[in-house]
Amino acid sequence: MYSNYHSHSTFCDGRSVMEDFVKFAMAHGISKYGFSSHAPLPFHTQWTMNEDDYPDYEKEFGRLKRKYDGKIELFLGLEVDFIHECSSVMNDFFKGVKLDYAIGSVHYLDKFPDVEEYWSVDGPLEDFRKGVDFFCGGDIRLAAKRFFEVSAEMIEMGGIDIVGHADKITLHGSKYGDFSVSDAWFYSLMGEYLELIKSKNLILEINTKSLREKGITFPHQCFYPLIKELEIPVQVNSDCHYPTHVTEGFAATYKALYEVGFRTMQQLTPAGWVAVEFDERGLKL
Numbered sequence: 001m002y003s004n005y006h007s008h009s010t011f012c013d014g015r016s017v018m019e020d021f022v023k024f025a026m027a028h029g030i031s032k033y034g035f036s037s038h039a040p041l042p043f044h045t046q047w048t049m050n051e052d053d054y055p056d057y058e059k060e061f062g063r064l065k066r067k068y069d070g071k072i073e074l075f076l077g078l079e080v081d082f083i084h085e086c087s088s089v090m091n092d093f094f095k096g097v098k099l100d101y102a103i104g105s106v107h108y109l110d111k112f113p114d115v116e117e118y119w120s121v122d123g124p125l126e127d128f129r130k131g132v133d134f135f136c137g138g139d140i141r142l143a144a145k146r147f148f149e150v151s152a153e154m155i156e157m158g159g160i161d162i163v164g165h166a167d168k169i170t171l172h173g174s175k176y177g178d179f180s181v182s183d184a185w186f187y188s189l190m191g192e193y194l195e196l197i198k199s200k201n202l203i204l205e206i207n208t209k210s211l212r213e214k215g216i217t218f219p220h221q222c223f224y225p226l227i228k229e230l231e232i233p234v235q236v237n238s239d240c241h242y243p244t245h246v247t248e249g250f251a252a253t254y255k256a257l258y259e260v261g262f263r264t265m266q267q268l269t270p271a272g273w274v275a276v277e278f279d280e281r282g283l284k285l
Helices: 018-027 051-067 092-096 125-136 140-157 184-199 221-230 250-260
Strands: 002-004 030-038 073-081 101-105 108-111 118-120 203-207 234-237 264-269 272-279
Touching: 002 234, 018 030, 018 051, 030 051, 030 101, 030 264, 051 073, 108 125, 108 140, 118 125, 125 140, 140 184, 184 221, 221 250, 234 250, 250 272
Parallel strands: 002 030, 030 073, 073 101, 203 234, 234 264
Antiparallel strands: 108 118, 264 272
16 A cells, blocks of 8 residues: 655646546555645746646545545645745735645746746756856856755745755756765754754655656665764655556665664644554555
């Protein structure tokens, strides 16, 4: 048995309707499944939910929860972007929204002056490079430092349950010759961030989205021993945008975590988040 709390559908940049994901999840050993569309932002993008579509998102979730009751546990969430001095769980939109959980993620850092454009860490490489050049003089170390500064702001603000793809800066940072996740300077930055996550009692997701194509998870596998040492609660999510990716990378990641010494993962229940035992074959539900 598996669970997956990080998923996207056609309500944002996912590639299929919500029910297709539920059907695939049921057929592939998922017992708990959460929808987490990209929450609306204060400005328009092609990859986030439109604020006007949220009532339909909530309505469709309710329909599916009723239809598949007793077959799979479904949960309603959102992936909430934190953008410095722009967007967070404190936006007016969230005041009228009732969620089972919220994932906090950083995709944008700072706003370019005089234009409606933000420095993206998760879009095209050229957009990332533009931000590194403008804000950091081309210095990838300063860019990584800024990423973790903004990420720390998100953690300090609160209002989230799960920390999404905690070291996403490595996606494009790895394209720079003087960048490596194993470098002492980067390991130190990541270590400080993990300690902050631990201090706030948040769940750290192990995001498997890039495992098949790039061979890495977020956080990177090299941080698993440190995460275990800090005793940070974890869960494995696929950040799927296609139904066929619902369990992408799960078998290898469960095995890797188990070999490092992890024995429990966080699961949502009527009583809240609880630690559930797992082994190399999956959750012991």
